[in-house]
Amino acid sequence: MATQIVTKSKLGVDQVEPALTPTTEHLILPKKLQLGDSKTRKRDIPEGLWTKCPSCSTMIFDKELDANLQVCSKCSHHFTIGSRERIHSLVETCSFEEMDADMVSVDILGFKGASTYKSKLDAYKKKSTLKDAVVTGIGKIGSHRVALGVMDFGFLGGSMGSVVGEKLTRLIERGTEGHLPVIIISASGGARMYEGMFSLMQMAKTSAALAYHAQARLPYISILTHPTTAGVMASYATLGDLILAEPKAMIGFAGPRVIKDTTQAELPPGFQTAEFLLDHGLVDAIVPRKEMKERLVEYLNYLTAGRQAAAR
Numbered sequence: 150m151a152t153q154i155v156t157k158s159k160l161g162v163d164q165v166e167p168a169l170t171p172t173t174e175h176l177i178l179p180k181k182l183q184l185g186d187s188k189t190r191k192r193d194i195p196e197g198l199w200t201k202c203p204s205c206s207t208m209i210f211d212k213e214l215d216a217n218l219q220v221c222s223k224c225s226h227h228f229t230i231g232s233r234e235r236i237h238s239l240v241e242t243c244s245f246e247e248m249d250a251d252m253v254s255v256d257i258l259g260f261k262g263a264s265t266y267k268s269k270l271d272a273y274k275k276k277s278t279l280k281d282a283v284v285t286g287i288g289k290i291g292s293h294r295v296a297l298g299v300m301d302f303g304f305l306g307g308s309m310g311s312v313v314g315e316k317l318t319r320l321i322e323r324g325t326e327g328h329l330p331v332i333i334i335s336a337s338g339g340a341r342m343y344e345g346m347f348s349l350m351q352m353a354k355t356s357a358a359l360a361y362h363a364q365a366r367l368p369y370i371s372i373l374t375h376p377t378t379a380g381v382m383a384s385y386a387t388l389g390d391l392i393l394a395e396p397k398a399m400i401g402f403a404g405p406r407v408i409k410d411t412t413q414a415e416l417p418p419g420f421q422t423a424e425f426l427l428d429h430g431l432v433d434a435i436v437p438r439k440e441m442k443e444r445l446v447e448y449l450n451y452l453t454a455g456r457q458a459a460a461r
């Protein structure tokens with residue numbers, strides 16, 4: 150097959166590493182690789198440097214996607230973003246102090262299935278460089294110190310087990326003690342089945358901690374991202390004083406297919422999307438990822454205005 154090779158300068162693409170598109174016509178190589186060495190050239194090119202947007206089918210260079218906070222620059226499709234990248238996009242540089250970074254899940258039920266819980270945990274720890282599905286800590290957003298918890302869908306589907314519940318509970322309690330607003334960004338398939346009842350108990354524990362936080366008249370902002378479902382949706386994700394969502398995020402307790410099968414009814418268009426829930430009053434605002442930080446500062450200014458005035 151004929152392979153057309155073009156240099157990066159011809160395409161005006163600002164890149165350093167060799168890249169390979171899914172079709173060989175667009176093979177882009179830096180100049181030095183084009184000089185000789187033709188037999189080994191193909192093998193040297195790493196794959197996976199491009200991502201196809203599932204919404205508009207545009208091929209996006211991964212570095213461009215990273216720079217754009219994992220949002221398609223053509224159609225604004227919001228890809229899943231890792232918890233650390235998200236924290237980085239929100240907090241002031243070097244202001245984030247992580248809490249309970251070494252807390253790890255225990256296979257309390259000795260779960261055995263197609264694969265054991267322990268082997269799943271080991272695999273995801275290796276793949277994601279995370280220890281569990283949430284990162285928590287205290288950081289500054291604008292001039293506001295906040296208790297921030299960010300879930301990561303990349304770790305076992307963002308499922309909530311004992312570690313997620315405990316880390317978030319400690320975060321909320323730290324927020325209450327330190328008179329800080331709490332912000333939790335959810336992305337979850339729900340409770341973690343490998344921990345059975347222990348994962349369900351996290352719903353009550355996190356909700357109770359939020360009740361004490363609310364009693365102290367401190368604001369809690371819940372941000373729902375794609376997807377936020379099941380046990381997380383039925384606990385802390387929907388308890389926000391302010392509930393924000395990312396555009397087109399799938400949000401609901403059970404999935405639309407399950408509801409359709411159970412009720413045997415046609416579901417309305419856009420059912421269980423952020424936009425549908427905004428129209429029906431569950432979500433207060435839809436905020437694109439790139440505007441999130443700015444908007445959070447505005448909301449925090451508003452929600453803490455009384456406290457700041459009292460302190461003066």
Ligand SMILES: [Zn+2]
Pocket residue numbers: 202203204205206207221222223224225226
């Ligand atoms: Zn797109």
